[in-house]
Amino acid sequence: MGGLLLSVAVAVAAVAVLPASPAAALPPGAYTFVVNNGSHNVSVINAATNTVTATISVGESPFAVAVSADGTRAYVTNSFDDSVSVIDTATNAVTATIPVGDNPQAVAVSGTSAYITNVGSNSVSVFDTVTDSVTATIPVGAVPTGVALSDTRAYVTNLGSDSVSVIDTATNTVTSTITVGDAPRAVAVSGTHAYTANLAGDSVSVIDTVIGTVTATIPVGDAPSGVAVSPDGTRAYTTNTNGDSVSVIDTATDAVTATIPVGDGPRSVAVGANGTRVYTSNGQGNTVSVIDTAANTVIATVPVGGAPSGVATTEVGRPAAPLVSAPVEGATTGAFPKFKGKAIGEGGAVDADEVKILDDGGTLLQTVGVRQSDGYFSWLRNGSWPTGDHTVRFVAVRGGLESEETTVNFTVAPGPATPVVTIPAEGAETGPRPKFTGSAPGASQVLVQDLDNMPIGEVSVRSDGYFSWRQATPWAIGPHAVRFVAKNSLGLSAPKDVSFVVHIPAPVVNQPAQESTTGTLPKFSGTAPARSTVEFYEDDVKLGSAGVSSAGKWSWRLTGEMGMWTHWAPGVHHVDVYTNFGGTQSPEHTTVTFTAQ
Structure with a gap:
């Protein structure tokens, strides 16, 4: 077992150190942090583009990385420096370097505590992430190389003693030791089970964490050194370092269902937050393999630094769950309730681009936009809700990241009838x-x-x-x-x-009659829409107008400036008569032709 560790250390020492790129803030999105043991830095991969967006210098021979649940901090163990580097993911800058035990390797973080395994001192350092200080040191088995956390326990793989130490995180004491396979290198926990990658045993041990015993041993590839479990707990993934592959385990049957070729010398493995991608650090290939979990194939290979070892995934800028203001939880509504709310985060800032609305079974009902000035969104279903109880789920989306769900339960009672x-x-x-x-x-x-x-x-x-x-x-x-x-x-x-x-109809002109001969003071009369105005033009020159009574009748004579009737010039006249209603003139008109004499 010591030979395996020594061979890794020699390989790491031969890799050149790469310069770090300047720190830059991460925009909202999913990211993968990769520790480059030989380059003494961390590569940050944008999961949307599968490209390295930043390189962060850390301590000597960094080995593993863990990211806080909110994605704001990354913790990197520096094995030659006996320290932990704390990275602010918003700026990609190291904000603190904290001394821990001898030759720290694995790290896991939950809440305000991080647990670091110290290979050289056979111990675990408990790190307070609020004060950035070590608050406890816990003796464990020989050569502790892996650690994973559940709600109340820490599980530590002791590579030198073929066991797992179980730590009560409330008291920070070892409560039991479980014998597992040969040279357990890494551990992952999901629900009531823990999985250890047994480096020299070419196997995975399955531990029932309720009874604290191994319930299955699963043969995998050559020299498994990393293990991770999907977010839904249905699949476990192990990196087989000497086999250049990943074994996919069905956790319901404890059987390998697929073996995926990856890069050269895969060490650690991490699963993306939504379970659709798996990332392996290929220590001898200086790359990261990106696996599509639906197809179980590598879809991208990302060059990183020298001898990559630890890998962890996170989401930066994940939006807060939307606030639904109507209907309120448990409300009784009519058949057409209008849903509305705001997608805002800390300090009231707009926190999403859109909101997904789903039924209780997870079927998408609608995606609505978020008003960027104040975060407001609303939705009215196209159709009535049946009478009875209903549940609707709301998920805010920003930069491809989805928030936690906001659930609204309501009851539809018979509402008002259709008008x-x-x-x-x-x-x-x-x-x-x-x-x-x-x-x-x-x-x-x-x-x-x-x-x-x-x-x-x-x-x-x-x-x-x-x-x-x-x-x-x-x-x-x-x-x-x-x-x-x-x-x-x-x-x-x-x-x-x-x-x-x-429609505004042209007026009806009753007199003078069409093609009639009149005197020089003819009276015009007829009908038009009630309370409209009738307008008179000759040769596109407006002659005057007349109001229409509530009965739809009107009359008009040509008048002069003083309101006196004015004689028409003897001869033929063509008068265009329009209706004007509310300031809008009718598109059609009535033309009256008469002869004045």
């Missing part, structure tokens, strides 16, 4: 100022919207259910559609859509 619109009739022609009337029994208001559910107006409903509404400004000439939605304390009704066509 009835009696005037205008469906498809009717109206003037530019139509009055809409109808009934909405049981509703307090009627909301008027366009067909995209954008508000146009609203009106109160009388106790007998009657409502009427007229838009403050004239409608443009042409076809229109308006949506009416009844509202009461339970929510909204199904919509009632009304289509109508705004």
Whole structure:
């Protein structure tokens, strides 16, 4: 076993040191941190592009890395320096270097504590991530090389004693020691099971953490040195250093289901937060292999520094769970509840680009945009909700990262009935100022919207259910559609859509008769839409106008500047007569031809 460790150390010493690139802030996204043992630095890989975006100098011969749950700090063990480098992931800068035990190797972090295995002193250092100081040192087995954390325990692989030390993290004492395979190099924990990669045994030991015993031993590839478990706990991945491969284990059957060729000398392995990617550090190839977990194939090979060893994944700038303000949790609504809220983070800053809305089974119902000025979002389902209990889940999305879910439970009760619109009739022609009337029994208001559910107006409903509404400004000439939605304390009704066509007809001229001969003071009269204005032109020059009565009648004579009737010049005249309604002139006109004498 000592020979295996020594051979690694000799190989690392022969690698040239690469210069570090300047620190730069990480934009929101998923990242992989890779410790380059021979280059004395850390490569930061953007998981979206599979490219190195930063290189951070750390201590001598760094070996492993762990990232805090919130993605703000990375902790790197420096095996030759007997220290831990603390990296601020927002700036990619080392903010502290903390002395720990002799030859630190593995590191795991949870909450405000990090646990570091010290190979040279057969101990574990407990590191307070708030104060950046060592608060306890725990003796364990021989050559501790791996560590993983559960809620209440730390599991340490002792490569020199073929065992796992179980530490109670509340008291920081070893409570049990479990015998596993030959030379356990690394360990991962998921649920009630722990998995150890047994370097000299070419196997993985499966530990039932409830009873503290090995329940299965799974043969894998040659010299497994790293192990990681998918976020859903269904698969374990081991790097086989001498086999240049990764074994995929089905944790339900404890059987290898696939073996994936990777780079040269894979050491550590990490699974991305969403479980779709696996990353291996290839110590002899100076690369990282990126595996698509759906296809179990390598989709990218990323050059990094010298002799990469430790690898960890994280998400930077993950958005906060959205705040849903309506309906409130447990509310009773109508069949058309409107959902609204804000996607904001710390300090009220807008925290997302969009919000995904899913049903209780995880089926996507809709993705809505987030207003960037204040984080507001809203959604109204296209169709009614059935009566009964419902659950809707909201997930904020930014930079490809998804937040935790916000769950809203609500009950749909019978809401107001769909409003009835009696005037205008469906498809009717109206003037530019139509009055809409109808009934909405049981509703307090009627909301008027366009067909995209954008508000146009609203009106109160009388106790007998009657409502009427007229838009403050004239409608443009042409076809229109308006949506009416009844509202009461339970929510909204199904919509009632009304289509109508705004048309301003040309006036009807009854006199003078067409092609008639008149005197020089003829009277013009006829009909037009009630309360409109009739305008008169000759040779595109406006001669005057006349108001139309509520009965739709009008009359007019040519007048002069003083309001006195004015004689028409003897001869033939062609007068164009238009209707003007609310400032909008009719597109058509009536031409009257007569002869004055």
